[in-house]
Amino acid sequence: MPAAAPTLALIGAGRMGTALARGWLKAKTKRQIVIIEPRPSEEVQGWAAEGRILLNPPALAATTMVLAVKPQQFAAIAESARAYVGPKTLIVSIMAGVRIAQISRRLDTSRIVRSMPNTPGSIGKGITVFAAAPGLAAADLNAAEALLTPLGEVHGPVDENLMSAVTALSGSGPAYLFLLAEVMAEAGEAEGLPRALAQQLARRTVEGAAALMAASGEDPEALRRAVTSPGGTTQAALDILMDTGGMPRLMRDALRAAAARDRQLSKEAD
Ligand SMILES: NC(=O)c1ccc[n+]([C@@H]2O[C@H](COP(=O)([O-])OP(=O)(O)OC[C@H]3O[C@@H](n4cnc5c(N)ncnc54)[C@H](OP(=O)(O)O)[C@@H]3O)[C@@H](O)[C@H]2O)c1
Known part of the structure; x- marks a missing residue:
């Protein structure tokens, strides 16, 4: 009715x-x-x-x-x-x-x-x-x-x-950012920061960077370049993160696995 x-x-x-x-x-x-x-x-x-x-x-x-x-x-x-x-x-x-x-x-x-x-x-x-x-x-x-x-x-x-690709990118994507905050905090702690401070710094950095990206409307790549002085500290970190096997490659593999899982779920739903 x-x-x-x-x-x-x-x-x-x-x-x-x-x-x-x-x-x-x-x-x-x-x-x-x-x-x-x-x-x-x-x-x-x-x-x-x-x-x-x-x-x-x-x-x-x-x-x-x-x-x-x-x-x-x-x-x-x-x-x-x-x-x-x-x-x-x-x-x-x-x-x-x-x-x-x-x-x-x-x-x-x-x-x-x-x-x-x-x-x-x-x-x-x-x-x-x-x-x-x-x-x-x-x-x-x-x-x-x-x-x-x-x-x-x-x-x-x-x-x-x-x-499937949408699911892998934006559907599952928030978890990737939460993981980023988690592993940044762990790495900060490993560099000697107290745990609570490392967690707060990681959290506010992820939140603040996202808010800056939203407020400026600029491409993430332009924002990254703007904060990376050649030969500086950020550059030293990015050399690792962007190396072969670094974040671009890892993210590619991660999204591929998520998209494959989505297609697998389709088969299971038959
Ligand atoms: N999590 C995400 O970020 C995200 C993003 C986009 C899309 N999705 C999609 O959203 C869907 C839900 O994901 P989720 O993470 O929210 O899962 P979830 O927390 O397990 O939610 C599913 C809910 O449906 C309930 N349910 C089971 N049988 C039911 C019935 N007969 N009638 C009505 N409700 C019933 C479950 O209860 P029980 O716990 O008692 O079984 C549970 O509370 C999934 O299909 C997922 O692919 C999730």
């Missing part, structure tokens, strides 16, 4: 689903948010207690349904998710590796947008790329974009074949 207000049903409120819902609530969406989650966190239960969302209501045909379960869980939950899919429901998946055709087959609809957001979306600083099923109307693409916009920038529709 269709609900009166546009209903946004989120299936799976884990790390990413919760980040999305946080973004929607922060943006004060006018849609009724419905969350389907067998083990809701305290945060999600709090939203339900405050009347900001509906938690695990009986089946209804959602205006939009966001699939945010693990790719490996999708096959198992598809049958119950169908209870929320009506003929007009627009499906927006954020699952890595699950292709539009696979979602279409399991949910028996062709109204599907496959997207890849990232976790800075929870504070409106994310970036999302999406691919769309052929035949979706411009209004559907606009609706998907509006849903994703509270999370930050949105790009799409792109060819679905690009989604």
Whole structure:
């Protein structure tokens, strides 16, 4: 039975689903948010207690349904998710590796947008790329974009074949930056800094450099060159980081592994 207000049903409120819902609530969406989650966190239960969302209501045909379960869980939950899919429901998946055709087959609809957001979306600083099923109307693409916009920038529709590389770069990318802060702190500690100071310096350096890049609008390469005096300390470090086998090579291998894992998840979702 269709609900009166546009209903946004989120299936799976884990790390990413919760980040999305946080973004929607922060943006004060006018849609009724419905969350389907067998083990809701305290945060999600709090939203339900405050009347900001509906938690695990009986089946209804959602205006939009966001699939945010693990790719490996999708096959198992598809049958119950169908209870929320009506003929007009627009499906927006954020699952890595699950292709539009696979979602279409399991949910028996062709109204599907496959997207890849990232976790800075929870504070409106994310970036999302999406691919769309052929035949979706411009209004559907606009609706998907509006849903994703509270999370930050949105790009799409792109060819679905690009989604593995997108996942490897921006979907998984925030973790690479957190790792950078971690290993910089460890290296600072190894150079004799107290642990707490090393962690604070690494953290603020990553935050400050990202903020500077955002504020200046300059290319990262130009910013790097501007802080690298020939023969100086930064140059000495970059000679190591940019050497053969250094960061360019490591990042290339890392993204290739992430993209390969995405393609593997596609096979497992069949
Ligand atoms: N993490 C990221 O940065 C990121 C970025 C972009 C996209 N993604 C994609 O986002 C999706 C979710 O990732 P995640 O890291 O948020 O995983 P996660 O934390 O494991 O979230 C999945 C959630 O779905 C729940 N769930 C399981 N069965 C369900 C059912 N029948 N109905 C409703 N909910 C159910 C899980 O509950 P249980 O824990 O009880 O199983 C869990 O809370 C993945 O497909 C991933 O590819 C993640």
